[in-house]
Amino acid sequence: MKNGRQCNRQEIESISKSAIGKSLNDILREEAITIEDKEANKGGLGQLIEKYLFGMENNSDSEPDFMPAGIELKVTPYKKIKNGKLSAKERLVLNIIDFETEYKNEFKSSHFWYKNNKVQILWYLWETNKDKKDLKITHEKMLELSNSEDLKQIEEDWNFIINKIRAGKAHELSEADTMYLGACTKGANKNSLRKQPFSEIMAMQRAFCLKTSYMTALVRKYIGNYSDVEKILKGSSQLFEDYVKNIIDKHIGKSEAKLKEEFNINSNSKDNFSLIVNRMFDVKKGLKDTEEFIKANIIPKTIRIEENGRIKESISFPIFKFKEIVNETWEESKFKEELETTKYMFFIFRKENGKYIFKGFKLWNMPQTIIDTTIKDFWEKTINTLKEGVKFDILGNRVCNNLPGIADNGFVHVRPHSTKSAYKLNSGYQKGDISKYADQLPNGEWMTKQCFWFNNTYIKEIIRDFI
DNA sequence: GCATGATCATGC
DNA sequence: GCATGATCATGC
Numbered sequence: 368m369k370n371g372r373q374c375n376r377q378e379i380e381s382i383s384k385s386a387i388g389k390s391l392n393d394i395l396r397e398e399a400i401t402i403e404d405k406e407a408n409k410g411g412l413g414q415l416i417e418k419y420l421f422g423m424e425n426n427s428d429s430e431p432d433f434m435p436a437g438i439e440l441k442v443t444p445y446k447k448i449k450n451g452k453l454s455a456k457e458r459l460v461l462n463i464i465d466f467e468t469e470y471k472n473e474f475k476s477s478h479f480w481y482k483n484n485k486v487q488i489l490w491y492l493w494e495t496n497k498d499k500k501d502l503k504i505t506h507e508k509m510l511e512l513s514n515s516e517d518l519k520q521i522e523e524d525w526n527f528i529i530n531k532i533r534a535g536k537a538h539e540l541s542e543a544d545t546m547y548l549g550a551c552t553k554g555a556n557k558n559s560l561r562k563q564p565f566s567e568i569m570a571m572q573r574a575f576c577l578k579t580s581y582m583t584a585l586v587r588k589y590i591g592n593y594s595d596v597e598k599i600l601k602g603s604s605q606l607f608e609d610y611v612k613n614i615i616d617k618h619i620g621k622s623e624a625k626l627k628e629e630f631n632i633n634s635n636s637k638d639n640f641s642l643i644v645n646r647m648f649d650v651k652k653g654l655k656d657t658e659e660f661i662k663a664n665i666i667p668k669t670i671r672i673e674e675n676g677r678i679k680e681s682i683s684f685p686i687f688k689f690k691e692i693v694n695e696t697w698e699e700s701k702f703k704e705e706l707e708t709t710k711y712m713f714f715i716f717r718k719e720n721g722k723y724i725f726k727g728f729k730l731w732n733m734p735q736t737i738i739d740t741t742i743k744d745f746w747e748k749t750i751n752t753l754k755e756g757v758k759f760d761i762l763g764n765r766v767c768n769n770l771p772g773i774a775d776n777g778f779v780h781v782r783p784h785s786t787k788s789a790y791k792l793n794s795g796y797q798k799g800d801i802s803k804y805a806d807q808l809p810n811g812e813w814m815t816k817q818c819f820w821f822n823n824t825y826i827k828e829i830i831r832d833f834i
Numbered sequence: 835g836c837a838t839g840a841t842c843a844t845g846c
Numbered sequence: 847g848c849a850t851g852a853t854c855a856t857g858c
Binding site for chain 1: 839
Binding site: 638641668669679680682683685686762763764765784785786803816818 | 847848849850851852853856857
């Protein structure tokens, strides 16, 4: 019989292996246990597995689940995405950050390390519309941070978070601040506020987590057996950003023509500049498909500054569906999640005397305070306009609308993004192939597909050091 | 010259 | 066929 919290490492590993291929219902059946719907509905799958697979009752938060083994147990989902690839469904939430005490520690003496340096992971395959009790555990892995190739980066991330607390900026923490170990919000809503030691400002309660993107990389490594993912850090023990800086420094000041010559690029296609950047890092596919960019959820973007200091183009986000987005709340919106978990790496080319010169890079994520204020207002304005009915104006061949445009707030705006334009309005106006290029609005009208964009002027602010 | 709607080009 | 990065075109 299992002995709950006292299981030693060997027992934990062998019980974990025994669970592979089984759902919670399978486990209960083997043990001839029935549980009431009430209990099944209330507890998360993780809690139920702890209880019925390991014989463990709910325990206090501050120690690892298994003591004295010092091992934490995590049951976490992954899923299949459209292109057939595997992806983590969620971030792996670890312990809540105690703003009042954790800053007094060093990394290896921290509460984070004490609780999470050994994590037994059980992965289950998440499927839509399936009872969680029937979802099957398919893989397990004992994750030991001290053996992880990412230990150095994780320590760097921990220090970044702690230093923000020490600087009295716990309220400005954002999950996208760091690479692999993040500080995610933990709590129902904005009312989950906590005190912080070096500022009077209340801060959102946050927990350490391994980011969804990082978990995706683990899923692909341990479950998907993807072996062809290229690395940026080709065996180097440097920190990611230092390594990038070293590579970039070698090319600063070179012109587009010189770089193309150096890297044997003959084409003049639209993705010329991203080709150049890929070659700098000596990767065959795109930078965005490399291990580090996937793990840290970094999107590479090439930016060109014109001679007058203007950036020609805004940057687009994925298309949203009108009827889906109006059912979201800001707190759980895709846009908020995206801004809070994505980093952007801008590679900057500036036009001087008619030639584009490479100026360097900037790794950036949107400050949390802007997300919580301006972006929230903008998002709500967009949703309200969609709910109330978009107002259209036909001007010649163009159809103007009243969604928040580039002049609305200085940061982001809504704009069409489609191969062609297409509309079918209640006024009787019709244009283009709505089945291909349009999306239906809540009131039944059809409008060319739209997405959010970063204003080009905001990007200019972000990279202003290079202008 | 810029805002903004429209469209091209590429790759999965 | 479509999403998405890149870019164009028109009118104020």
